[in-house]
Amino acid sequence: MKVLVLGGDGYCGWATALYLSRQGFDVAIADNFCRRLWDYELGVQSLTPIKLLEQRVAAWQALTGRKIPVFKGDVTNWHFISMVFATFVPDALVHFAEMRAAPYSMIDREHAVFTQVNNVVGTLNVLFAVKDFAPQCHLVKLGTMGEYGTPNIDIEEGFIEIHHNGRSDVLPYPKSPGSFYHLSKVHDSHNIMFCCKTWGLKATDLNQGVVYGTVTEETVGHEDLINRFDYDEVFGTVLNRFCAQAAVGYPLTVYGRGGQTRGFLDIRDTVRCVELAVLHPPAEGEYRVFNQFTEQFTVLQLAEMVRQNAVKIGLKVEIGRLPNPRVEAEEHYYNARHTKLVEIGLKPHYLSDSLLESLLKIAVKYKHRIDRNAIAPRIQWRKTKNVRRDEDEHVLAG
Amino acid sequence: MKVLVLGGDGYCGWATALYLSRQGFDVAIADNFCRRLWDYELGVQSLTPIKLLEQRVAAWQALTGRKIPVFKGDVTNWHFISMVFATFVPDALVHFAEMRAAPYSMIDREHAVFTQVNNVVGTLNVLFAVKDFAPQCHLVKLGTMGEYGTPNIDIEEGFIEIHHNGRSDVLPYPKSPGSFYHLSKVHDSHNIMFCCKTWGLKATDLNQGVVYGTVTEETVGHEDLINRFDYDEVFGTVLNRFCAQAAVGYPLTVYGRGGQTRGFLDIRDTVRCVELAVLHPPAEGEYRVFNQFTEQFTVLQLAEMVRQNAVKIGLKVEIGRLPNPRVEAEEHYYNARHTKLVEIGLKPHYLSDSLLESLLKIAVKYKHRIDRNAIAPRIQWRKTKNVRRDEDEHVLAG
Numbered sequence: 001m002k003v004l005v006l007g008g009d010g011y012c013g014w015a016t017a018l019y020l021s022r023q024g025f026d027v028a029i030a031d032n033f034c035r036r037l038w039d040y041e042l043g044v045q046s047l048t049p050i051k052l053l054e055q056r057v058a059a060w061q062a063l064t065g066r067k068i069p070v071f072k073g074d075v076t077n078w079h080f081i082s083m084v085f086a087t088f089v090p091d092a093l094v095h096f097a098e099m100r101a102a103p104y105s106m107i108d109r110e111h112a113v114f115t116q117v118n119n120v121v122g123t124l125n126v127l128f129a130v131k132d133f134a135p136q137c138h139l140v141k142l143g144t145m146g147e148y149g150t151p152n153i154d155i156e157e158g159f160i161e162i163h164h165n166g167r168s169d170v171l172p173y174p175k176s177p178g179s180f181y182h183l184s185k186v187h188d189s190h191n192i193m194f195c196c197k198t199w200g201l202k203a204t205d206l207n208q209g210v211v212y213g214t215v216t217e218e219t220v221g222h223e224d225l226i227n228r229f230d231y232d233e234v235f236g237t238v239l240n241r242f243c244a245q246a247a248v249g250y251p252l253t254v255y256g257r258g259g260q261t262r263g264f265l266d267i268r269d270t271v272r273c274v275e276l277a278v279l280h281p282p283a284e285g286e287y288r289v290f291n292q293f294t295e296q297f298t299v300l301q302l303a304e305m306v307r308q309n310a311v312k313i314g315l316k317v318e319i320g321r322l323p324n325p326r327v328e329a330e331e332h333y334y335n336a337r338h339t340k341l342v343e344i345g346l347k348p349h350y351l352s353d354s355l356l357e358s359l360l361k362i363a364v365k366y367k368h369r370i371d372r373n374a375i376a377p378r379i380q381w382r383k384t385k386n387v388r389r390d391e392d393e394h395v396l397a398g
Numbered sequence: 399m400k401v402l403v404l405g406g407d408g409y410c411g412w413a414t415a416l417y418l419s420r421q422g423f424d425v426a427i428a429d430n431f432c433r434r435l436w437d438y439e440l441g442v443q444s445l446t447p448i449k450l451l452e453q454r455v456a457a458w459q460a461l462t463g464r465k466i467p468v469f470k471g472d473v474t475n476w477h478f479i480s481m482v483f484a485t486f487v488p489d490a491l492v493h494f495a496e497m498r499a500a501p502y503s504m505i506d507r508e509h510a511v512f513t514q515v516n517n518v519v520g521t522l523n524v525l526f527a528v529k530d531f532a533p534q535c536h537l538v539k540l541g542t543m544g545e546y547g548t549p550n551i552d553i554e555e556g557f558i559e560i561h562h563n564g565r566s567d568v569l570p571y572p573k574s575p576g577s578f579y580h581l582s583k584v585h586d587s588h589n590i591m592f593c594c595k596t597w598g599l600k601a602t603d604l605n606q607g608v609v610y611g612t613v614t615e616e617t618v619g620h621e622d623l624i625n626r627f628d629y630d631e632v633f634g635t636v637l638n639r640f641c642a643q644a645a646v647g648y649p650l651t652v653y654g655r656g657g658q659t660r661g662f663l664d665i666r667d668t669v670r671c672v673e674l675a676v677l678h679p680p681a682e683g684e685y686r687v688f689n690q691f692t693e694q695f696t697v698l699q700l701a702e703m704v705r706q707n708a709v710k711i712g713l714k715v716e717i718g719r720l721p722n723p724r725v726e727a728e729e730h731y732y733n734a735r736h737t738k739l740v741e742i743g744l745k746p747h748y749l750s751d752s753l754l755e756s757l758l759k760i761a762v763k764y765k766h767r768i769d770r771n772a773i774a775p776r777i778q779w780r781k782t783k784n785v786r787r788d789e790d791e792h793v794l795a796g
Contacts, residue, residue: 078507078784082784109476109522109523109526112522112526113519113522113523116518116519116522116585116589117515117518117519120514120515120518120585121511121514121515124507124510124511124514124578125507125511128507128510128782128784129784131782131784132784151567151569152565152566152567153560153561153562153563153565153566153567153569154562154563154565160560160562160572162551162558162560162562162572163551163561164551164552164558164560165551165552167550167551167552167731168550168551169549169550169551171549171551171572171574172572172573172574173572174558174560174569174570174571174572175570175588176569176570176591177588177592178592179592180522180589180592183585183588183589183592186585186588187514187518187581187584187585187588190573190575190581190584190585191514191578191581193574194575194576194577194578194581197725198725198779198780198782199780199782327595327596333565381596382596382597384526384529384596384597386476386480386526386527386529386530
């Protein structure tokens with residue numbers, strides 16, 4: 001079974017490509033390396049030293065004998081993506097090839113527009129490519145739990161049965177996203193739903209929670225296979241960021257009251273969830289949504305867990321309280337359903353002291369690579385600029 | 399009070415600009431003339447002979463003494479829209495500057511991508527311009543009733559109170575749009591809602607039904623003020639199209655079973671609704687939605703009404719039944735609330751025999767300008783191309 005991983009050089013994409021390759025799928029990667037470019041723009045780097053994609057796939061082949069062909073290009077370029085489809089003709093397509101950081105989308109007008117155009121046009125191209133070159137191909141698209149926002153009712157998986165004025169219908173779950181990035185994913189979801197209905201495509205939208213961890217069974221096989229670990233304010237996900245902060249004695253950056261509740265998952269569950277989706281395709285014309293996370297925590301709970309485990313290995317950790325750079329509820333109801341992936345076989349890796357300890361030890365091992373200037377949140381939701389000015393350069397200079 | 403009308407050279411925009419000018423608002427128009435460009439691309443023209451925008455505003459000034467300054471440019475160009483805002487600094491902004499035809503967005507991949515990028519980026523630019531140059535400015539944005547689709551429950555105005563598992567919340571009404579164009583409006587709605595919440599902007603989203611008519615009190619003042627009347631399959635709205643078809647003896651193009659129910663309104667109500675929204679701005683940070691239509695009809699009901707009135711003035715009319723080029727329910731529940739505009743003062747012009755007769759007479763007067771080849775639906779929802787090929791040229795050649 002041929003699986004094309006778009007964005008296969010990124011954090012989740014690389015781990016997924018290796019995992020699927022080891023499970024016996026014929027995996028190909030497409031990537032334009034924009035994730036690495038944004039590190040240059042922001043003046044930061046992965047905590048872990050990652051290798052060139054050529055070195056990565058060569059190491060994988062040396063270790064396992066399995067080849068992963070690489071297509072270099074941009075999914076917003078129709079000539080590129082149609083060439084990839086005409087060449088590889090995938091049975092399933094895992095689409096990670098989007099800009100994925102809320103703060104990046106809030107820097108200024110240019111970054112907001114870039115985020116929405118990049119993500120929406122890339123996904124439109126993917127939909128047309130599937131329709132015209134591989135109509136049986138199952139699109140597995142990475143969405144985000146952030147599409148839902150924090151409604152005062154239970155969050156369902158993509159759709160909700162609404163009873164209203166004596167009638168009822170099952171309709172798309174209402175979306176209240178909290179950044180131009182999260183909005184781009186909502187736009188994608190509507191576009192994909194429409195194409196499934198209109199063209200008979202089949203798609204799974206994985207509304208993923210916040211991913212933590214960096215190690216998977218595959219990436220530990222060789223130093224050249226190491227996965228990225230983002231700790232900066234822009235691309236770092238919260239638990240990984242806290243571990244890096246603990247390693248260098250930086251007070252953990254809790255925003256506002258810290259009662260923001262989100263769904264979280266281990267990166268080892270990310271790769272398994274994608275596999276489960278691929279192994280259980282939807283029917284022709286079906287657009288389905290899985291909420292892809294395993295546990296809910298508040299930000300303050302996570303900070304406290306990191307602090308406790310950091311102390312055990314001799315680190316001194318304070319919990320900082322910062323004015324919230326985002327516009328969001330800091331204490332709210334949150335109860336999101338996440339049973340569909342469990343029903344088809346997911347056995348979660350719950351957040352444990354041993355995982356936290358191992359993550360902290362990775363952060364300590366590479367702490368010489370941490371730039372303390374890249375930690376504090378500087379991108380302010382209320383102050384998104386229209387054009388970048390010279391005096392704003394510090395935002396991007398780290 | 400200064401009102402900027404974006405897209406003020408178009409069908410609704412021109413009528414609105416004149417109406418608001420006559421009510422005493424200081425009106426300016428911005429337009430890039432893309433609507434006229436698309437006529438060239440499609441090989442069609444307005445049934446009514448419209449003048450250059452220069453001639454239009456000159457005639458208006460000669461007739462009324464009122465000046466309407468014109469800014470020529472594209473709202474997707476930040477330099478243009480920021481220059482307009484820095485120069486004019488509007489108190490209210492009426493945003494008609496979007497590609498507005500569902501079939502146009504379904505021609506091929508390029509038109510789908512163009513539609514979404516054009517509409518989404520234009521609206522993002524408008525939001526940033528308001529935030530940075532005129533934060534008190536009230537954004538009046540044209541949405542569409544087509545954002546809702548045809549749910550099996552009553553359609554509310556923008557938001558719905560949902561009771562679920564013993565809890566409740568008021569959330570954005572779920573959207574099920576039926577074309578890449580309608581999807582672009584859903585994307586806009588989410589973006590605007592977010593900017594109101596995050597930046598404290600105030601916006602009214604007018605989810606407009608299908609507009610009919612061409613004459614307003616202002617446009618009849620002089621031949622140079624005449625408004626456009628689109629009868630072609632792409633930009634023609636259904637009632638206007640049927641009148642043009644009746645004028646040339648072309649069987650009325652009912653798609654499928656004809657039970658598609660939609661909300662409709664007279665263009666004289668469009669201009670009044672915009673004025674009412676402008677006169678009653680929302681609070682700071684408020685995003686509100688008005689459903690802007692006055693009556694519901696099925697397509698078949700409209701065809702029958704056109705037929706009856708056409709016969710009265712001596713025209714021979716048949717009702718044609720065509721395979722539906724769209725993917726949509728052809729018989730369905732439809733009950734959409736539309737009370738908010740009435741509550742602030744709208745007195746609807748309901749569809750009457752006299753309006754139909756006058757519309758038919760306009761169609762007969764200009765029937766020598768009708769190209770029968772531009773009437774039949776050729777753009778097929780299920781067959782949206784990825785790239786236009788030579789053999790598809792007929793789609794655009796009319």
